[in-house]
Amino acid sequence: MARKGHRLPNVVFFGIDSIRADRMSCYGHHRLTTPHIDNLADQGVLFENNYSPNIPTPPGYIPMLTGMDVFSTQVVSLHHKDPLDEKILTLPQILREFGYTLTCIGFGPGLYRGFDKYADYRAWMAWEDRPGDKAGKLNEVAIPELDRLNATGKPFLLFLRHMDPHSPYLPPPPFDRMFYSGNECDPNNKSMEPVFAFKPFAEFFKSWMPPGITDIEFVKASYDGALAYMDACIQQILTRLDELGIADNTIVVLNGDHGETLDEHECYFDHHGLYEPTLYVPLIIRYPGHLPEGVRVPGHTQHIDLVPTLMELIGMQPKPKIKFDGKSQIPLLTGERATNWTEYYITECTWMRKHGWRTTEWKFFEALEPDFHNKPPVELYNLVEDPLELNNLAEKEPGLVKELRRRMNAWIKKRMRQTKKGNPIHDYHIGLDRRIGSIATAKKLQAK
Secondary structure (H helix, E strand, O other): OOOOOOOOOEEEEEEEOOOOHHHOHHHOOOOOOOHHHHHHHHOOEEEEEEEOOEEOHHHHHHHHHHOOOHHHHOOOOOOOOOOOOOOOOOHHHHHHOOOOEEEEEOOOOOOOOOOOEEEOOOOOOOHHHOOOOHHHHHHHHHHHHHHHHHHOOOOEEEEEOOOOOOOOOOOOOOHHHOOOOOOOOOOOOOOOHHHHHOHHHHHHHHHHOOOOOOOHHHHHHHHHHHHHHHHHHHHHHHHHHHHOOOHHHEEEEEEEOOOOEOOHHHOOOEOOOOOHHHHEOOEEEEOOOOOOOOEEEEEEEEHHHHHHHHHHHHOOOOOOOOOOOOOOOHHHHHOOOOOOOOEEEEEEEOOOEEEEEEEOOEEEEEEOOOOOOOOOOEEEEEOOOOOOOOOOOOOOOHHHHHHHHHHHHHHHHHHHHHHOOOOHHHHOOOOOOOOOOOHHHHHHHHHO
């Protein structure tokens, strides 16, 4: 912990968009997709059951930057309607109080307020724009900025939004074919037919996938290749910390706003659905001399736990003291607590509008309006016996659906009473006519 007379630690925060924990080798993926991140995990702490309960991007990032849940922030949708409540402080706003300099690369101000400096890089491209060297372009901005921040002599927060695992997946050679050596245009392969048959996304997919592609395994391998390319670029930043002599006084965080569906549940190559590929994200923290090395924590954690954890590691508390909705994860390391959560509220408000309740064994969720995937209005899965969520038990277990819905509604009522705010998911309507269109349209959707 930081003490008086000691320089406060820097924070380098890899906030990765659309990264699935289960496609990373340190989380058990059979391909060696993240060797450098694996090494980072060996030097710090890996949280084995870290979840993003609220989909998509804004309700993913805002909890990890505030320690507050969707009821406190009211941020639940891709297109948030109102400014973030001024009473809620973001991590950079908190750290400014202690003399930090603050840079964000990949977002602008607005929801992600509080940074001194904002910068961007090329993160969207079509097939003809490849290679999709997103992380390389980020490094062209991030490494000079890291040098500048270090030269100030002040502690700093450098937040980096990596976009490589977010479609389009177009990593440069050799990563584009690192995990695939077949013929992606084999006329006898029909596995891409249902992908292009999904009309709301067909134009978008065709704008960045190889012309004539027939094999879905190529696209899945491209996702893994994008991870591997990003992993190598992340190592460049970690190497620069070593070269500057500041690695030992820098907290490195690696987290993801949400996961990604590849071909699961017919929700292709985006982050649709409240299924595990979308909710399960990595969390790795390294702080030499302050956190143990090579430790894996099995307890359940959420994004709202991260800011309380960082404040405990830094050893400072804002004044007046903030009552976070999340809990520090340090007690999971010391043995004071086995898990931070045994059950929690989950939401999705992008292409489908749903909410539900997840325990360590069961997941229940229900539609708040019909969706263009034509999914059942109520879904229930036994996560222990059916981890791939292939067997919807909602009709067979009506009593369990009723009980989980009761617990969800009791939590909603409690949080509405505590925050004196409504449930923001009821402020939106998705409809059935949405289309993502071209790369340019997708970029505009993200920027709104």
